[in-house]
Amino acid sequence: MASWVIMELDRNSSNWTKLIEGIVRLEKKIFPKHESLARSFDEELKKKNNGLLYSEVDGEVTGYVMYSWPSSLCASITKLAVKENYRRQGLGEALLKAAIQKCRTRNVHRISLHVDPLRTPAMNLYKKFGFQVDNLIEGYYSSDRNAFRMYMDFDTN
Numbered sequence: 001m002a003s004w005v006i007m008e009l010d011r012n013s014s015n016w017t018k019l020i021e022g023i024v025r026l027e028k029k030i031f032p033k034h035e036s037l038a039r040s041f042d043e044e045l046k047k048k049n050n051g052l053l054y055s056e057v058d059g060e061v062t063g064y065v066m067y068s069w070p071s072s073l074c075a076s077i078t079k080l081a082v083k084e085n086y087r088r089q090g091l092g093e094a095l096l097k098a099a100i101q102k103c104r105t106r107n108v109h110r111i112s113l114h115v116d117p118l119r120t121p122a123m124n125l126y127k128k129f130g131f132q133v134d135n136l137i138e139g140y141y142s143s144d145r146n147a148f149r150m151y152m153d154f155d156t157n
């Protein structure tokens with residue numbers, strides 16, 4: 001399995017614009033409009049409690065994961081995507097693992113996320129990490145697309 005270098009998006013980095021452009025390009029390709037953050041990435045990422053990790057090959061973004069920690073108690077994985085021709089090589093797993101580690105450094109009790117139950121690869125990946133289904137939220141993405149809310153709890157004692 002390939003080993004991936006996962007990097008953290010730095011708000012002050014000189015290549016911020018180029019990176020965001022690469023991520024937005026991928027986002028548009030992978031997610032339907034109503035599920036896409038393409039129009040609001042820049043804004044989202046400038047918020048204080050948001051982070052983004054990504055991987056690159058030859059200057060091209062190959063995958064990214066976004067997370068946020070709205071409170072000291074919980075964090076959420078808000079986005080995860082791998083470019084199609086880089087899938088099934090462990091990159092999704094590496095990104096998710098790195099994001100969980102970042103969230104855990106904040107001592108949160110719970111990490112949660114939303115996922116369309118029809119996204120089998122993602123569902124399998126989250127289950128493999130031990131995420132459990134909390135409940136089904138009907139019409140979460142659009143009138144005919146639901147989401148599972150999933151969570152993983154940590155013992156913080």
Ligand SMILES: CC(C)(COP(=O)(O)OP(=O)(O)OC[C@H]1O[C@@H](n2cnc3c(N)ncnc32)[C@H](O)[C@@H]1OP(=O)(O)O)[C@@H](O)C(=O)NCCC(=O)NCCS
Nearest residue numbers: 080081082087088089090091092093119121122124125128
């Ligand atoms: C979900 C996604 C990020 C996985 O990325 P990836 O780099 O291909 O994943 P990995 O190679 O690290 O695979 C890790 C695990 O995910 C699951 N998985 C990945 N692809 C799968 C597939 N095509 N079918 C079934 N399970 C799959 C498996 O459990 C796999 O573990 P295994 O290799 O031990 O079987 C990628 O498929 C993707 O970008 N999908 C579209 C966007 C999406 O659905 N995002 C999540 C919703 S926000």
